[in-house]
Amino acid sequence: MSDFNFHVKPIGLFDMLHFKKMVPDRKQALENGSLDPVSGVYDANRLADLLHPKTQTLTIAEIIDHGELAKTFVLTGDSLAPFRAGQYLSVRLKIGASVLTRPYSISSSPMWVKEGKYALTIKRAADGFASGWILDNWKVGDEITVSGPEGNFYYEPLRDAKHVIGLAGGCGITPFLSMAYAIRDGAEDFRLTLLYGSRTECDILYRRELAEIEKATDKVKIVHILSDEQKDGYEYGFITAERIAKACGGEECSVFLCGPSAMYAFVDKEVEKLKLAAKFVRHELYAAPAAPGTLPGYEGDPGKTYTLTVKRFGETLGVPMAANETVLVALERAGIAAPSRCRGGECGWCRSRMESGDVFVPEKLDKRRMADVAAGYIHPCCSYPLSDVTIEIWPEQE
């Protein structure tokens, strides 16, 4: 103790009493609390639930055919979560014995939410497991379960240039369609020039709708590029650096890309030629490839089959796992409802604890937190097994 003697003036010598009052004062204040039942509901929490529901139950209200290859499903529900044009819904599916999810970009205007509607446009993928099944099985009146709106592929004025060049391939048009509607409807304020690559005129999705939006607003411009057909009114060839530069017109632009992996393989190289700062190039999710065989750095034997041991809330299960598929797919084939949303390594919802074993994670898809990598956590959606693996998972609550 020091010699220095502290006084709070003007209370002087009585100031210790002030300390002694702390407990009686608090006791009194606590006793003054009301006897109303404790409320567990608060506005901010209610808004959080509305913006980010864990699941939404939707009814298929209408199905629009786009030729043989694609359909748009108009989905209705109560108090739907608002979304930013470009976001996706993760759809839960049960196909045979498998339980799985698929992320699909919302193709409708954000304004539709007020009317209780979303639209998803789904194209039959060549070797697709889920897309074909959805096209063949979803009927008007069916109920489906989806996540809240997810993903970061949207325009952000504090970050992006005021002019966005959208590079779309095939079904990659869907987030851009939503953005174009959002601009037309005043929900977003930026200029969008869309370079939309299709094989032939017949393969173009939403040709009429895009033309109508282009007429309705001078902020949206569409350039169709056909790779397999030469036709008046369309450009012929691919999405090249020259075409992107021309669309920019010499001003600062953000380039947004969405399409199948074959398109990225080509267009990424074209975009690189433009030497844009990283902040001006944004990709929609890269879906984890069905098989790892051709991925840079992969040294596994894709022909092998391993055992996946799954720990789940105190129980342990063993299931077969093919080396040429992700750990998540092995879980889904076994009918285990593991958490997942983006399926491209990014969202982190499938984060699981790997207790033993070895997996290959493609560098491009490895968006794990540093500490998770160090502690052996994996994102099963983009982890390909290199050995038997034991993981602990925590399925989301229904």
Added chain:
Amino acid sequence: MEQAYDVVVIGAGNGGLSAAANMAKAGKKTLLVEQHNLPGGFATSFVRGRFEFEPSLHELCDVGSEEDPGDVRKLIEKTLGVKVDWLPVPEAYRLVTTDEGKDNLNVVMPFGVKEYVDQMEHYVPGSRPSMEKFFTLCEEILAALAYIGASGGKADSKVLMSEHANFLKCGGYSVERVLKSLHMPKKAQKILCAYWCYIGVSTDKLNFALFAAMLVKYLTKGAWIPRMRSHELSVAMDVRIRELGGDIWYNTRAERILTEDGRITGVRTARGDVKTRHVIACCSPNAVFGDMMDAKDVPPQQTRMVNARKFGPRGFVVYLGLNKTADEIGLEDYSYFIYASMDTVKEAARADGFNDHPMQATVCLNRANPGCSPDGTCIMSFTTFYNTDVWGEIAAEDYVAKKREIAEGLIRDFEKQIGVSLMPYIEEIEIATPVTMARYTCNPQGTMYAYTCGEWDTMLARLMMLKDDQIVPGIRFAGGYGPRIYGYGSTYMNGELTAKLTLADMKEAEK
């Protein structure tokens, strides 16, 4: 599926992780349940593009160096055996005020008591005697708090009178009152109070003992952060809990606390009922007594207690990944406090709603953690807070625009006051509001500071009322709602304290 545990810890925030690790270490069969899919609560991280962001931690108090460890390092490393790669924060803070005309402040204060006093004398000639008195008082307060903490709510008033007289004399007063009576020059008082927003209580209501203890610990022990964001700490705790034999269930909400004749018998989760006699809750008493128990099972005294308490500040944070380095931008410091003025009463009142130029506590992470982002880039975060549930009143369709408006204001204010340009270099931006924090942590109204410790609900009063606060046998509170109040270090310490008290409960029950 019915399983039995000695203790169920609800919520894997800092307090829950610490409590679970302490219980498992004591050999108790421990289950930790967490509604989110990650440990840590606010202590986590998230990835956008090439950046991994720190959501909440500015600097941990009372860690100290390996050679001179503080209580938090001792708890995490020595007691629990958790390994963390700590990095020191270089300087205490830059403080800038903007609406005080010729009295506007723009000062940088260092760590180290001597350095701090010297620097204060530089900015405020003649402040030295009052500053030295202040730090002498701080040391006495630390000694007294250590005694009260160790006494487990049974501090002997005779010991306090004889050993800790100065503490008793100032411990019941506000910061403002004590600094005035030390005859500290007004300008020095202002500079000294920069950290007030870390507690979020204006200095007329902020308990002096708490503030003095925090300040002197920052100055003597420095401030530290984990290299891989606070997620590193949370994951290291998660790993350690399992090593110690504990179980952790993520994505699992505690739905009901089961009771029989006023005694806890278990916890209901979506995975089934779990038998236990002891619950440590690292979540709000409002959730426990409002959602997890029927009103008829909650004693009236407990209901009054929950309803009497007020939520602390709700946080709002903007995160930027910038495509220039801190040097290129001209960011010299790690920690910036920018206030309209050091009239904290006015400043706190402005946080009751949406106002222009809200206060901000801003960090350039690279200044303490140079390797935290890729070459040629840096990471910043801007934090402000709200004293009401004003974000809950926003219509869902206006939410994105409102959060962007507030974020842009914080960035532009910083650019203007510090004289740098940030807008052209934003490669990634994310914005967290109280609604975001409500989403991930489930805290009522998204509060980041649990119950306010202003006025009567001080840390000292809570510590001295440990026994009185225990109303429903078998349930104790860790985390920010606990006796040592909120903040990173405090919540880890709350976890330890709550575990000790629960172990004592178990012993008592055996008798």
